[in-house]
Amino acid sequence: MEKNGKGVSMPKSSLKSTPSKDDSSQKSKEGRKVQFNNGGSPEERFDYSKSNGKSSSSADKGGNGSTANGKASKSKEKEPLELRLDQDRLKNAKCLMDSEAAEILQGIQDQMTLLSQDATIKLPVSFHKGLSYAQANARYTNTHSVRRVLDTLKKHGVVDGEISVIANACPETAEEVFALVPSLKSKKSILKEPLEVALMVIKPLRKVDSTSV
Amino acid sequence: MFFHIVLERNMQLHPRYFGRNLRDNLVSKLMKDVEGTCSGKHGFVVAITGIENVGKGLIRDGTGFVTFPVKYQCVVFRPFKGEILEAVVTMVNKMGFFAEAGPVQIFVSNHLISDDMEFQSGDMPNYTTFDGSIKIQKDSEVRLKIIGTRVDATEIFCIGTIKDDFLGVINDPTA
Numbered sequence: 001m002e003k004n005g006k007g008v009s010m011p012k013s014s015l016k017s018t019p020s021k022d023d024s025s026q027k028s029k030e031g032r033k034v035q036f037n038n039g040g041s042p043e044e045r046f047d048y049s050k051s052n053g054k055s056s057s058s059a060d061k062g063g064n065g066s067t068a069n070g071k072a073s074k075s076k077e078k079e080p081l082e083l084r085l086d087q088d089r090l091k092n093a094k095c096l097m098d099s100e101a102a103e104i105l106q107g108i109q110d111q112m113t114l115l116s117q118d119a120t121i122k123l124p125v126s127f128h129k130g131l132s133y134a135q136a137n138a139r140y141t142n143t144h145s146v147r148r149v150l151d152t153l154k155k156h157g158v159v160d161g162e163i164s165v166i167a168n169a170c171p172e173t174a175e176e177v178f179a180l181v182p183s184l185k186s187k188k189s190i191l192k193e194p195l196e197v198a199l200m201v202i203k204p205l206r207k208v209d210s211t212s213v
Numbered sequence: 214m215f216f217h218i219v220l221e222r223n224m225q226l227h228p229r230y231f232g233r234n235l236r237d238n239l240v241s242k243l244m245k246d247v248e249g250t251c252s253g254k255h256g257f258v259v260a261i262t263g264i265e266n267v268g269k270g271l272i273r274d275g276t277g278f279v280t281f282p283v284k285y286q287c288v289v290f291r292p293f294k295g296e297i298l299e300a301v302v303t304m305v306n307k308m309g310f311f312a313e314a315g316p317v318q319i320f321v322s323n324h325l326i327s328d329d330m331e332f333q334s335g336d337m338p339n340y341t342t343f344d345g346s347i348k349i350q351k352d353s354e355v356r357l358k359i360i361g362t363r364v365d366a367t368e369i370f371c372i373g374t375i376k377d378d379f380l381g382v383i384n385d386p387t388a
Contacts, residue, residue, distance in 0.1 A: 092218065092219055093216040093217065093218040093289075094216065094217040094218070095214060095215075095216055096214070096215040096216060096217055096288070097215075098215065100215070101215035101288060104217070104260075104262060104288055105259065105260055105288065108260045108262065123248070123260075124248045124249025125249065125316070126248075126249050126251075126257045126258075126259055126290075126315075126316035127248065127249065127259050127260050129313070129315050129316045130215075130257070130259040130260070130288070130290050130315045130316055131259075133314055133315035133316075134215065134315070136299075137299055161214065161293070164214055164215075165214070165296060165297055168214070168297070168298075168299075169297050169356070171379075176378075176379050179377070179378040179379050180297045180358075180378075180379055181295075181297075182295070183295075
């Protein structure tokens with residue numbers, strides 16, 4: 001972990017609470033938050049701060065800690081919406097379900113075997129990793145039907161990114177969807193029924209996996 | 214998550230590649246330069262799926278190189294905060310465990326692992342529940358949530374958690 005080895009600093013007071021796993025009741029009371037600074041700032045470090053995202057705690061060390069904590073409360077609000085906010089950054093980007101990505105990448109790999117006469121064109125390592133990941137998570141026998149069913153949720157205000165997360169997660173119930181995609185919680189009353197219907201429709205389209213729990 | 218996106222890049226081509234196969238040379242150079250790279254904004258460029266448009270070339274002053282603006286479609290993989298992913302555990306230690314989802318590495322700190330799981334060292338280090346019913350070890354499949362991302366020059370590194378509802382082990386290789 002050289003990348004994060006630069007500065008792993010822990011405020012002295014929080015060291016008292018960390019030693020053993022027996023302090024589980026204390027842990028749940030404090031609600032510690034591990035924060036990971038986004039954006040690659042030169043001083044990246046894990047800040048173990050007693051914060052529920054609402055207020056800064058006295059355990060901070062110096063200015064960096066307090067700004068980080070200020071960020072923590074903001075990022076906690078931002079976090080559920082991150083999927084939505086980042087959609088603006090990637091305009092013209094189409095979110096792909098893992099099944100769709102697997103089909104596309106498999107097609108490319110099949111093409112590459114034809115083009116393999118040019119020895120200098122090689123598929124990068126990330127391609128093979130991406131392909132095996134997509135194939136492992138491609139859970140549906142008919143991707144187009146799943147896409148059509150889940151796209152009906154768009155009229156209730158569900159964005160592309162959220163639809164892809166729902167498809168990739170293969171949830172059993174609407175409750176699971178709201179737990180996994182917190183940004184939909186605000187529309188729970190509107191979405192619950194259409195979600196249940198959509199999940200019921202796509203359930204038979206799942207590939208039967210003998211190794212799943 | 215995978216995205217299908219249109220990107221643009223200025224490709225510089227040496228005059229030796231001009232001629233009948235100019236476009237093919239441009240496309241192969243694009244593939245060599247771009248596939249497998251990673252950027253903060255778009256994530257990993259996993260594969261180029263097609264060329265949308267090749268603009269007019271501009272000869273650079275002082276050299277014979279020509280710059281072509283190329284618009285291409287590609288599949289990218291970019292993890293987002295709040296995203297739910299299924300990853301395969303690659304390494305377990307007392308600080309937590311590392312998992313891989315496609316080209317992305319994710320670290321789950323022991324503080325973001327359920328309190329009822331404890332680290333067990335040994336030949337096959339793992340995290341096990343007190344009753345021994347659930348184990349996280351190398352090659353286990355876990356469902357986790359991304360809570361932070363960092364982009365390096367060549368890769369994206371994420372922090373994840375399995376402490377929320379509906380997260381945790383999916384598949385135990387020893388079962």
